[in-house]
Amino acid sequence: MRIRVFQSADINQMVSLFYETVHAVNARDYTKEQLNAWAPKDEMDAKLINWKNSFVRNITYIAETNDEIVGFGDMTQNGYLDRLFVRKDFQGQGIATALMNRLESEARKIGLPQIETEANITAKPFFERRGYQVIEPQTVERKGITLVNFKMSKGLISE
Template sequence: MKIIKYKESDIEEIVSLFYETIHSVNLKEYTQSELDAWAPRDEKKSKMKSWKESLRQNITYVAKINDKLVGFSDLTQNGHLDRLFVHKDYQGQGIATALVDILESEAKKLKLLEIDTEASITAKTFFEHRGYKVVCAQTVVRKGVKLNNFKMIKEI
């Protein structure tokens, strides 16, 4: 596995991975209607456009195995871990750990004191094992559908 900086040419694979992961891995903790609101397939093109810009502005890394994109994550300049997704066929292989390790290292270089994230029910345990603490449970509304997640913080 290689962890490398994001390039704009990765955007199509990133957005596809996001949709596939949400609609398969997160199916354990969220209903189909929640998943459809979280990752509506009809927004794929607009998401590629908006994410291309935000991923470029953030500190963004991708994980590749044999040139196949198998994960990605990004961190804002002020310490918000925005996205962390691993391909559905590559779960539990240390990819998320490797991505977050490098983002936490980048945060230290920026002299940030903490990282915050909004973790899905699915990702909560992963972040807890890494020392992130739940600040509060949250309910966000997407397309009129309520989704539960957790505001979490880690001091670094």
């Protein structure tokens, strides 16, 4: 596996990876109705455009194996971790850890004091193991459906 910087040509694989991962991995913590509101099939085309623009603005890394994208993560210049997803059949192989190591390293390099994120129920234990603290649980609404997630943060110590 290698970690590299986002390229515009990656966007189709990334949107597909997001949709498939949410519907497979997060199914243990969210209902089908919630998954469909969070990652609706009918919004994939819009995501191709909107996400591509945000990935270009953000600090975005891709994890790939054999020229196939197996994970990605992105963070704003202000330290908001927007997305972190690993393909459903590559879970538990250290890919999210490698992506977060790179993102946290980059955040330290540009002098950010902390990283904040909104972690879903499934991802919360991963972030807690990395030293992220829950600020507060949140209820968010997508397409009229409520989902629980957790506002979390981690202070960064300069190295």
